[in-house]
Amino acid sequence: MSYTLEELQSLRSFYRNQLLENTVPFWFPRSFDREHGGFLLMRDADGSLIDDDKAVWIQGRATWLLATLYNTVEPRPEWLEGARLGYDFLNTHCFDSDGRMFFHVARDGRPIRKRRYFFSETFYVIAAAAYAKALAQAGDPASEAVAASARSAFGNCIRFASTPGLLPAKFTDTRPAIGIGTPMIMINTAQQLRDTIGDPRCDDWISTWIEQIQEKFVKDDIRCVMEQVAPDGSIIDHIDGRTLNPGHAIEGAWFILHEAMHRKDDQLKDLGCRMLDYMWERGWDQQHGGILYFRDVFGKPVQEYWQDMKFWWPHNETIIATLLAFLLTGDEKYARWHRMVHQYAYDHFLDQAHGEWFGYLHRDGRVAQTAKGNLFKGPFHLPRQEWYCLQLLDNYLKTHSVL
Numbered sequence: 001m002s003y004t005l006e007e008l009q010s011l012r013s014f015y016r017n018q019l020l021e022n023t024v025p026f027w028f029p030r031s032f033d034r035e036h037g038g039f040l041l042m043r044d045a046d047g048s049l050i051d052d053d054k055a056v057w058i059q060g061r062a063t064w065l066l067a068t069l070y071n072t073v074e075p076r077p078e079w080l081e082g083a084r085l086g087y088d089f090l091n092t093h094c095f096d097s098d099g100r101m102f103f104h105v106a107r108d109g110r111p112i113r114k115r116r117y118f119f120s121e122t123f124y125v126i127a128a129a130a131y132a133k134a135l136a137q138a139g140d141p142a143s144e145a146v147a148a149s150a151r152s153a154f155g156n157c158i159r160f161a162s163t164p165g166l167l168p169a170k171f172t173d174t175r176p177a178i179g180i181g182t183p184m185i186m187i188n189t190a191q192q193l194r195d196t197i198g199d200p201r202c203d204d205w206i207s208t209w210i211e212q213i214q215e216k217f218v219k220d221d222i223r224c225v226m227e228q229v230a231p232d233g234s235i236i237d238h239i240d241g242r243t244l245n246p247g248h249a250i251e252g253a254w255f256i257l258h259e260a261m262h263r264k265d266d267q268l269k270d271l272g273c274r275m276l277d278y279m280w281e282r283g284w285d286q287q288h289g290g291i292l293y294f295r296d297v298f299g300k301p302v303q304e305y306w307q308d309m310k311f312w313w314p315h316n317e318t319i320i321a322t323l324l325a326f327l328l329t330g331d332e333k334y335a336r337w338h339r340m341v342h343q344y345a346y347d348h349f350l351d352q353a354h355g356e357w358f359g360y361l362h363r364d365g366r367v368a369q370t371a372k373g374n375l376f377k378g379p380f381h382l383p384r385q386e387w388y389c390l391q392l393l394d395n396y397l398k399t400h401s402v403l
Contacts, residue, residue, distance in 0.1 A: 001332060001335065001336060001339070002326075002330075002332040002335045003326065003335045003338075005397070005400055008393055008396065008397060009393075009397060011323075011389070011393060012389075012390060012393035012394065012397065015386045015387075015389045015390045015393070016386075016390050018386050019073075019383055019386035019387055019390060020073070022350075022355045022356070023355065023356055023357075023379070023382055023383045023386060024065075024069070024379070024383060025355065026047060026354065026355040026356040026372065027039075027041070027062070027356070027373075027378075027379040028066070028078070028079075028082055028379075029078055029082065030047065031043070031062075031379075032081070032082055032085055033085065033089075033107065034085070036089070036107055036108045036109065037085050037086075037088050037089035037092065037093070037109075038054055038059050038085060038086055038089030038090070038093075038109075039054070039058070039059060039062050039082075039085070039086060039089075039378075040052055040054075040107070041054070041055070041058050041059075041062065041373040041378040041379065042371075042373045042374055042375070043371070043372050043373040044370055044371060044372065045351055045353075045354055045358070045370040045371075045372060046353075046354050047354060047372070050371060050373070050374070051374075052106075052107040053104060053105070053106055053107065053112065053375070054089075054104070054105050054106070054107060054109075055103065055104055055374075055375040055376070055378070056090070056094045056101055056102050056103055056104065056105060056120040056123075057103065057119060057120055057123050057375075057376070058373075058375070058376075058377075058378035058379075058380065059086055059089060059090055059094065059123075059127075060086070060090060060120065060123030060124050060126070060127040061123050061127070061378060061379065061380035062082070062086055062378060062379050062380070063082075063083050063086030063087050063090065063127035063130070063131060064123065064126045064127040064130045064192070064380075065379050065380060065383050065384070065387075066079045066080075066082040066083040066086065067079070067080075067083040067127070067130035067131040067133065067134040068130045068387065069387070070083065070134045070137070071130060071133050071134050071137060071196070072387070072391065073387070073390075075134075075137060075138070079134075080134055080135075080138060083127075083130070083131045083134055084131070086127060086131075087127060087128065087131045087146070089109065090124055090127065090128075091149075092109060093105055093108075093109025093110075093111075094109070094120065094124075096111065096114060099156065100114065100118070100121070101114075101118075101120035101121050101124060102114050102120065103115040103120055104375060116167055116168045116169070116170055117160075117167065117181075117182075118156075118157055118160040118161075118167065119185060121153055121156060121157050121160070122157055122185050122186070122189045124150075124153050125150050125153045125154045125157060125189050125192070125193060126150075126188075126189055126192040126193070126196075128146055128147075128149050128150035128153065129147065129150040129192060129193045129196040129197050130192070130196050131146055132144075132146035132147035132150055132196070132197050133196040133197055136197075147197045150193060150197065151193070151197075151199055154189065154190070154193055154199060154201070155201075157186065157189060158186075158201070158205065161182050161183075161186050161209075175236065175238070175241075176230065176231050177228045177229065177230060177231075177236055177241065178216065178228065178229060178230075178231055179227065179228045180213060180216075180217045180225070180226065180227055180228065180248070180249070180252060181227075181248070183209035183210075183212045183213050184209075184213070184248075184251065184252040184255060186205065186209050187206050187209045187210065187252075187255045187256070187259070188255050190202040190205055190206050190209075191206065191255065191258060191259065191262075194206075206259060210256055210259065210268065210271070213225075213252060213256070214271055215233060216229055216233040217229060217233070217249075218271070218274065218275060218278075219235075220274065222297070223277070223278040223281065223282075224244065224278050224279075224282065224297055225244075225249035225252070225253075225275050225278055225279055226244065226297065227243060227244055227245045227248065227249070228240070228241060228243075229241070235297065237298075239296075239300075239302075239303045240303070242296045242297045242298060242300065243294055243295075243296060243297075243302055243303065243304070244279075244282060244283075244294065244295045244296065244297055245293070245294060245314075246279040246280075246282050246283025246284075246291055246292065246295060246314065247279075247283065247291050247293070247311070247313065247314020247315070247317055247318060248314070248317075249275060249278075249279040250275070250276055250279050250280070250283070250291075250314065250317050250318050250321045251314075251317035251321070252275060253272045253273075253275035253276040253279070253321050253325075254272065254276075254317060254320045254321035254324050254325075255272075256268055256271055256272035256275065257269065257272035257273070257276075257321065257324045257325060257328060258324065259272075260272055260328065261324070261328060269328055269329070272321075272325070273325055273328075273329065273331075273334075276321050276322070276325055276334075280318075280322075280337060282295050283295065283314070283318075284337075284340075284341075285308075285310075285363065288363055288364050288365060289340070289344040289365070290310040290315065290341075290344050290345075290348065290361070290365065291310065291314040291315055291318055291341070292307070292308055292309075292310070292363075293306055293307055293308065293309050293310070293311055293314070294306075294307035294308075295307075308363045309360060309361060309362060309363060309368065310348070310360075310361040310362075310363065310365070311359065311360060311361075312345075312349050312357050312358070312359045312360070312377065312381065312382065313377075313381040313382075315341055315344070315345040315349065316345075316381040316382055316384070316385035317381070317385070318337075318341045319338065319341055319342050319345060319385050319389065320385050320388055320389060320392075322334050322335075322337040322338035322341060323338045323389055323392065323393075324392060326338055327392065327396050345357075348361055348365045349361065351372070354372075356372045356382065357372070357382050358370060358371075358372070359371060359372065359374070359377045
């Protein structure tokens with residue numbers, strides 16, 4: 001069943017209301033740390049604090065969210081204040097002496113953990129870029145310096161992503177592998193930078209990273225998107241190499257569909273839809289509904305014990321991907337899939353009592369634990385989904401009238 005324009009209007013209202021009346025108010029302003037800066041985001045179901053440590057990923061993501069809401073929804077002073085708290089904390093406490101960023105810090109910014117890869121830096125880029133745009137919108141001359149810091153950090157991310165051996169290796173060279181995560185996150189980082197403050201490097205690098213995904217990770221012959229492969233793109237037939245993450249690949253699919261929409265490129269649209277098709281087939285739980293976390297490319301047992309759980313974020317990414325695919329193609333298959341994943345997610349993850357979503361469900365849909373925020377979950381995937389779908393439907397409905 002397809003979507004009528006009236007149903008799309010209703011869906012737009014739903015996402016707007018959830019974003020502004022449910023999701024964002026769960027986090028802000030109570031998570032603003034006005035004593036030390038940044039945000040206190042490790043929270044239980046009722047919003048009570050579990051821990052006051054800070055994940056640098058989530059500090060950057062929350063800063064991006066607040067600045068983005070200020071830029072695109074409404075210029076609320078509270079959102080700009082929050083973005084300032086996040087940006088200042090990132091700059092003051094989250095960079096090591098070598099220019100790399102930490103992953104986990106104490107409430108006052110003392111470093112606890114640093115990881116080998118550079119995802120903290122990518123979230124800094126999108127946070128700084130969105131904050132620079134917000135400052136410019138507010139008439140603050142500091143916007144130029146903040147924009148320069150975003151572009152400088154993006155340059156570092158390009159070096160990390162394109163220079164083998166620059167960062168410490170996780171494994172030996174016995175069985176070399178490359179992962180889809182790096183080109184994926186760099187596509188979205190460049191898209192956010194381009195859409196906020198602009199950067200002449202973005203388009204060419206986005207094309208390069210899309211080409212890497214298409215050539216190395218998309219396997220049309222077996223209808224699959226691999227999570228990691230050998231450097232030549234071949235499947236590594238060992239338990240880690242065979243492991244698929246359907247929700248992650250579907251997130252990559254909508255990044256490419258977004259680029260197809262931006263460029264009006266039918267080949268990119270076809271690539272994104274193929275990726276979505278393949279991983280819906282492999283990830284959707286036919287018995288209980290929802291997106292399974294891990295699968296094996298050849299149907300063998302998966303190593304990770306949480307392989308059949310339902311995590312919140314793959315459902316956010318699949319809601320975006322299916323709606324975007326439907327609006328770009330008109331194919332009612334994607335409308336049907338969107339209805340299915342939207343209904344499953346809001347029936348099972350949404351906390352009717354306190355707002356926001358639980359993060360982790362058992363396969364049958366029972367809540368596995370009640371935390372709304374930890375070192376990996378915070379105000380990002382869910383509010384980004386609701387915000388992106390709102391923007392997408394706003395733009396679509398402006399050019400389509402209801403008869």
